[in-house]
Amino acid sequence: MGRKRNHQKKSPAVDATDSPLLSCQVSPVYGRYLCTKVDVQKGDLLIKEKYLVAGPLSLSGVVCIGCHSDLSKKFFRFKCTKCSWPLCANKCQKSPFHAIECQFLLEHKILPPEEPDSVSYGAITVLRACLLKKTKPREYSKLMGLEAHNDIRKGLPLWDANEEHVVKVIRDEWKLGQDFTADEIHTICGILEVNGFEIGDVYSFLGLFAVTSMLAHDCVPNATHFENIDEGVMERQRR
Structure with a gap:
């Protein structure tokens, strides 16, 4: 890897x-x-x-945007006061994980998915990686130095799943097509899949x-x- x-x-x-x-x-x-x-x-x-980047696992269900704990079976009592994405507690609004994209989500008026079983939360991790290009270019360069195996992944069902649940979400639903190309997003998906670790004990999330x-x-x-x-x-x- x-x-x-x-x-x-x-x-x-x-x-x-x-x-x-x-x-x-x-x-x-x-x-x-x-x-x-x-x-x-x-x-x-x-x-x-x-970590260079960390966030919800690929195809993750509804999670706290701050600590990544599972919210799929919980009533949403808390949300970020700035970007309105769900939290498990108010303290998670100050999480260093969420700080990466909070202002970006607010400025681009990107709201959380309305469907309780949405898998779009996995796209947040890819967005965090994409944002390193603007916020931390040195770390972004380290990330892009890792292998994505795009030539192999293009022939797998996972490529189509990423197209549907990550690329289209970021470029079309979130209207960020001018900010990030499809190839760039697919490459970052591959880097996370090939090199990422599933971390956490109480709940799992991805770390690179x-x-x-x-x-x-x-x-x-x-x-x-x-x-x-x-x-x-x-x-x-x-x-």
């Missing part, structure tokens, strides 16, 4: 691995991957990284981590991870 096969191209995601313990290598078969520079001991901290996404699969686990949801941080330690 997260690895490109181009031997010459070096992305900001690779540059970010300036750890004294880790380096990013390239395999002619698997592309980019992380490996240790030195022998590491049990308990050594390998990576501590804040530029360096952590470079980890290659190993049939014998040699590391474990810890999540600090409040700070949006993931840690990987030698086990």
Whole structure:
């Protein structure tokens, strides 16, 4: 996941691995991957990284726009006083997750879906990623350095699902066609799908981590991870 096969191209995601313990290598078969520079001991901290973007899972139902808890079976008692999107509590209006798009939703008069079973909430995560282009261009560059596998995904049903529930929602329903192209949105969908992690314990949502996404699969686990949801941080330690 997260690895490109181009031997010459070096992305900001690779540059970010300036750890004294880790380096990013390239395999002619698997592309980019992380490996240790030195022998590491049990308990050594390998990576501590804040998410590039986080939000509701793809095709998510109704969730709190602040903490991503499930609201599908709850009565909407709270909503953001600025953009009117649903919250599970007033405190979630100040969530750093929601701060990314709140003013944008307000300025563009984008209201939450009226249908209680809407899957449009997953499009919020993609919108948050798109907005990095304007608000945090360096992080957007790291995000776009990850693999989307568009050539493979175009032949899968998931591509059509993204077209219906994400691309059309952002460009047509939310009338943001002038801001984001269909190709750009599809690419971001792919990056999130290929590289994202499902995080959270009480409720699950998606988090994308530029360096952590470079980890290659190993049939014998040699590391474990810890999540600090409040700070949006993931840690990987030698086990």
